[in-house]
Amino acid sequence: MKPYHSLVLLIYVTIILFALSYFAPEGVLSLNGYDLKVFRSKDLFPENTHTPAKDISAIVAIGEVDTAAVLVESDSAVAASLDSTKHQAADSTLTKELELDPNLRIQYPDSNPAVLYNFFAALDSIPTKHQLIRALHIGDSQIEGDRITSFLRHRFQKQFGGCGVGLVPIFEMTDARQTIEPRADAHWIKYAAYGAAGRRPIHNYFSPMASYFRFYPLRTVTRSDTAAGDSTPTFTTRSVPSVKAQGQWTTADVKYTISSRYYPLNGKVEQIKLFYRNEANPFELVVKADKDTLASEHFEPQTGLSVYQHNVDKTPRTFKFTFKGSYSPDVYGACFDCKEGIAFDNIPLRGSSGLEFSKTNAAFLKQQLNALNTRFLILQFGVNVVPNEVKSYQFYEDAFYKQLQILRAASPSMTILVIGLSDMSKRVNGEYVSYGNITKIRDAQRNAAFKAGCAFWDLYEAMGGENSMPSWVNAHPSLAAKDYTHFSPRGAQIVAEMLYKSLILEYNEYHHRKKRGLIQ
Structure with missing residues (x-):
């Protein structure tokens, strides 16, 4: 066969395969235990299925950070902020959007906000007991670098006293x-x-x-x-x-x-x-x-x-x-x-899914939490669970619930808040979309939290829900990294501000209930 005949045959076969692939089934085929992604020619010329960008402007506005208010500006500004015994009244400057949007509200088992009351009572006791109480923010690489925690620490210490990292x-x-x-x-x-x-x-x-x-x-x-x-x-x-x-x-x-x-x-x-x-x-x-x-x-x-x-x-x-x-x-x-106020610790466990507390000697864990005077624990995990996509996350719910039980037993008076995982994106047909298992993992975390008597904050919905991460990545300036997983320092500040306002809203309502005699 002459060379040009071979070329013509190759082109002819390619055209036939290309035409047949147009009618190939969509999705993944399972063959002898292996998943095969089927190539379809129409994927090269997709129809108008582009996922529209999520509008997060209202979310960013709620969590917008006044940079000038937190950066060191002058010696006088520093001196004014370094009063570690400062304990201000509850913040009443909350936006109407926060008060109305259920996605930004902290959730409770059986809708019982008393889950947070031990922590709020500890905050109120600082001026009278002259004590240092501690909050631990433990999570995966999403909190690495003291990004989210540092702004929470700044906000709480500015209002309730304290200093240091x-x-x-x-x-x-x-x-x-x-x-x-x-x-x-x-x-x-x-x-x-x-x-x-x-x-x-x-x-x-x-x-x-x-x-x-x-x-x-x-x-x-x-x-x-x-x-x-x-x-x-x-x-x-x-x-x-x-x-x-x-x-x-x-x-x-x-x-x-x-x-x-x-x-x-x-x-x-x-x-x-x-x-x-x-x-x-x-x-x-x-x-x-x-x-x-x-x-x-x-x-x-x-x-x-x-x-x-x-x-x-x-x-x-x-x-x-x-x-x-x-x-x-x-x-x-x-x-x-x-010596008094609130300490807010940043504890990133890179690569963890939050299932390691059972590996610690229980009596020793109790001794440490007591020595630290830990009154508030925030757990923020999930990004390491997402890449392993399975049909059910009951196994993770059960394992995470076990960890929460261990922590509750180690310090029964310690308030625990579970933060659900954030949105994460993967590239599908040329665009970034949410992993399909995000809500399953989020639900597993929330179910475990509620069964253990812990509060829950839905970060996935708070940041915009499905397909919101690309809007954070493409914001100007960017609010998330190009890995479509981790927040940038600016994005982390916005997340921290949303969480802080959510907590202070509950703190305000706690005081309103006390004034009305609804809390003893």
């Missing part, structure tokens, strides 16, 4: 956090109850951050960097912690650099706390504020959770903790707080 680990796997930078030296190893990062845990005495840290002596590792075909060998050496070498005297550092760039109250600290567990061997600790030594301590072994506390007269830019010992204690992290 709260609980921070020894180090983090990313450098995304803008409010404080933890930087540990090479001696440290992280043991986590979640994800692939870190070493396999030695025990289950985890912190609420689902991790603990230990320091070890270093050993030198040499790696060949010789390129293929290069006759001159090159090597790189680096120091890594050696678990087998424990028993040798070791000095390990962790340094925290505080930023007051975004919110002035981040830059004030009245009290530092170090949380650790040391049941075997003594160790020494030196604490420095900038270049000044605040304390030099020796700690003997003791049972259970230990808390080292030191008051700070003047907030430095950096705190440095130097540990010395032959065997490391379990170190959980440090708190940077005021």
Whole structure:
């Protein structure tokens, strides 16, 4: 056969297949356990099925952030905001849209708003009891970098008192956090109850951050960097912690650099706390504020959770903790707080679906929540569940409900708010649309929350519902990242503002009911 005959035959066969594919069935075919996406020629020339952009202007207006109100403007503005004992009246400047739109309202089991009353009562007790209460915001990578939490912290501390960034680990796997930078030296190893990062845990005495840290002596590792075909060998050496070498005297550092760039109250600290567990061997600790030594301590072994506390007269830019010992204690992290008010902690668990609390020793979890005086817990998970699309999410509802039961048992008086997952998009036929399982997962989270007696906030509906994420991504300036999953810093502020207003609306109504004698 001549070459041009082969070409004509190839074109002829292609035309026939192309024509047949026009009538191919839509969707996915299952064959021997495999799902096959059928190509259809009409997909190359789609009909007018373009999903219209979601109008989120009203949502953005409700959550709009006055940047000038939260950024540091002048010394006088900073001084005015640094009164950690400040406790203002309930915010009455809520928009009518928030009061009317059910998508922005917090939801309750059996429509009973008393679920939040313990937290509201704790807020009201701050001026009389002169205590520091704590809120934990635990979630997946959607809250990483202290984005949503930092604005909630700013809002609550400005109204109810408090300062500082709260609980921070020894180090983090990313450098995304803008409010404080933890930087540990090479001696440290992280043991986590979640994800692939870190070493396999030695025990289950985890912190609420689902991790603990230990320091070890270093050993030198040499790696060949010789390129293929290069006759001159090159090597790189680096120091890594050696678990087998424990028993040798070791000095390990962790340094925290505080930023007051975004919110002035981040830059004030009245009290530092170090949380650790040391049941075997003594160790020494030196604490420095900038270049000044605040304390030099020796700690003997003791049972259970230990808390080292030191008051700070003047907030430095950096705190440095130097540990010395032959065997490391379990170190959980440090708190940077005021002596009274509210602390709001950002605890991102990258890769988690919120199912790790059952891996923690129950009695130890209870001890930690009590030591932290935790009165409010926000759980925000779901983005890691979405990519695994299945027909039913009853398994996730049951597993998540179990976690909520564990947390309720650990601290019965602690208020728990579950935030449903946000919208996420995938590319289908050239455009970004919501994953088909978003509402199933959202419903599973809400069902679990209600069964456990917890409040629920529907972030998916609050941000606009189905196919709303592309509007957040394409906004000017952008409110979400190009992965069509995570909010940008500006988008995170809008989410935080919507949540704050939703909570303060309930707080206002709580006070209205008290005035009418409906709450004892």
